[in-house]
Amino acid sequence: MVRRPFINMDITGYFDDTPGANKSIIVIHETVSHDHSGLSDIKSIASYLGSKGLGIHLIVDQEGKSGYSFDEGAIYAHARGNNTDTIGIELISFIPALRLTPWKRFRIWLSRERQLHKAARWCAYYSDRHGFPLRYSGGKVPGITSHYDISIVNNVSGGHWDAKPKHKGGHFPIKRLVKLAKLYKSGKLAYAPIRSFKMGKST
Numbered sequence: 001m002v003r004r005p006f007i008n009m010d011i012t013g014y015f016d017d018t019p020g021a022n023k024s025i026i027v028i029h030e031t032v033s034h035d036h037s038g039l040s041d042i043k044s045i046a047s048y049l050g051s052k053g054l055g056i057h058l059i060v061d062q063e064g065k066s067g068y069s070f071d072e073g074a075i076y077a078h079a080r081g082n083n084t085d086t087i088g089i090e091l092i093s094f095i096p097a098l099r100l101t102p103w104k105r106f107r108i109w110l111s112r113e114r115q116l117h118k119a120a121r122w123c124a125y126y127s128d129r130h131g132f133p134l135r136y137s138g139g140k141v142p143g144i145t146s147h148y149d150i151s152i153v154n155n156v157s158g159g160h161w162d163a164k165p166k167h168k169g170g171h172f173p174i175k176r177l178v179k180l181a182k183l184y185k186s187g188k189l190a191y192a193p194i195r196s197f198k199m200g201k202s203t
Contacts, residue, residue, distance in 0.1 A: 020073025081154030
């Protein structure tokens with residue numbers, strides 16, 4: 001059994017939802033913010049999504065802090081065409097706003113170890129709890145996918161390119177995320193705290 005990661009903030013009350021459903025896919029999202037310390041980014045993103053009638057199951061910031069919805073089975077509006085069977089994870093960063101090549105944005109993502117590791121730990125937890133495999137799914141089968149993939153699969157008008165995988169010409173290291181999640185789930189990667197260079201604290 002995979003241990004649930006530490007929860008820094010309960011975001012359940014920010015969103016409206018419909019009754020729960022079985023989950024089989026994790027959808028990774030990116031939302032632009034300024035990487036403020038503390039919980040201000042998580043609060044502002046949760047508030048913004050709720051005000052738009054949207055919702056998300058988890059928010060992880062640069063420091064690895066987690067805003068978690070205790071209603072894991074909730075059907076939140078976050079991935080048009082796949083809201084029922086998906087868990088949405090919002091990763092806060094300034095990266096999508098940078099006018100850089102996908103390769104340079106990808107390298108910045110790799111440097112955000114606290115955030116990637118915490119997201120991977122949550123993926124391992126959700127996979128164990130809901131019984132779906134840890135693999136890159138492309139949005140077509142159970143596993144882990146991106147908002148970009150879901151938009152392509154469901155032919156969403158206007159589309160989304162957040163968390164577009166590097167191997168598809170984007171900048172997000174989704175295969176790295178999947179690999180880390182597998183290591184955490186198998187116990188090969190310990191739940192040791194990662195030091196924060198900014199805060200000098202561990203999570």
